[in-house]
Amino acid sequence: xxxxxxxxxxxxxxxxxxxxxxxxxxxxxxxxxxxxxxxxxxxxxxxxxxxxxxxxxxxxxxxxxxxxxxxxxxxxxxxxxxxxxxxxxxxxxxxxxxxxxxxxxxxxxxxxxxxxxxxxxxxxxxxxxxxxxxxxxxxxxxxxxxxxxxxxxxxxxxxxxxxxxxxxxxxxxxxxxxxxxxxxxxxxxxxxxxxxxxxxxxxxxxxxxxxxxxxxxxxxxxxxxxxxxxxxxxxxxxxxxxxxxxxxxxxxxxxxxxx
Numbered sequence: 006x007x008x009x010x011x012x013x014x015x016x017x018x019x020x021x022x023x024x025x026x027x028x029x030x031x032x033x034x035x036x037x038x039x040x041x042x043x044x045x046x047x048x049x050x051x052x053x054x055x056x057x058x059x060x061x062x063x064x065x066x067x068x069x070x071x072x073x074x075x076x077x078x079x080x081x082x083x084x085x086x087x088x089x090x091x092x093x094x095x096x097x098x099x100x101x102x103x104x105x106x107x108x109x110x111x112x113x114x115x116x117x118x119x120x121x122x123x124x125x126x127x128x129x130x131x132x133x134x135x136x137x138x139x140x141x142x143x144x145x146x147x148x149x150x151x152x153x154x155x156x157x158x159x160x161x162x163x164x165x166x167x168x169x170x171x172x173x174x175x176x177x178x179x180x181x182x183x184x185x186x187x188x189x190x191x192x193x194x195x196x197x198x199x200x201x202x203x204x205x206x207x208x209x210x211x212x213x214x215x216x217x218x219x220x221x222x223x224x225x226x227x228x229x230x231x232x233x234x235x236x237x238x239x240x241x242x243x244x245x246x247x248x249x250x251x252x253x254x255x256x257x258x259x260x261x262x263x264x
Contacts, residue, residue, distance in 0.1 A: 037199075087176065169200075216240070
């Protein structure tokens with residue numbers, strides 16, 4: 006499949022501290038890439054690069070073959086672990102807000118036929134994430150799972166080329182988390198999304214992803230640990246069926262052995 010996203014020899018440095026080094030990879034359109042690794046391995050730094058919140062110190066990132074600008078644009082949506090919703094807006098207004106900002110960037114308000122069209126699109130997206138009957142609720146009236154469904158609707162309403170997930174289900178109870186796994190899998194297939202997800206949960210990484218990427222340091226210097234950065238030490242493409250046939254212990258042992 007065609008690469009929608011390409012990273013070429015990426016380095017991230019803060020002063021004399023190297024966070025990422027020599028990171029190169031291609032992400033195929035329609036894939037679901039799970040990124041795992043220990044704390045401090047640069048997972049969040051990588052996600053910030055892909056979102057456009059910062060630029061690499063060295064190297065190049067390409068989106069559809071075009072250099073990615075260090076700014077947040079609608080071609081990338083993001084869902085964080087903590088619910089990034091507006092507490093003073095209803096479910097419907099939270100979702101339609103992205104369309105209003107895109108079409109009326111100065112006022113973030115639409116009127117007449119344009120407003121009705123935006124609300125109809127928002128309702129359709131809310132129906133897709135299971136919130137069709139919650140249009141007029143406010144975030145304070147919703148459970149954690151409902152708020153995360155709303156955050157997903159916010160991220161998808163502008164039809165991003167890539168959806169970025171930053172530990173999106175880590176704060177949810179196990180039962181709700183299983184429901185969210187089913188939801189994101191369905192949306193990934195129905196809307197033909199390309200997803201990059203950071204997670205600490207190996208089970209989640211393998212059960213959701215079509216590819217698992219582990220970040221860690223290949224080199225260590227006890228006298229100067231900050232002088233070596235993390236890179237991709239493990240990269241496993243897999244199918245959903247193949248993932249389901251591998252035990253969690255097998256997956257964990259493979260990751261640990263590769264690292």
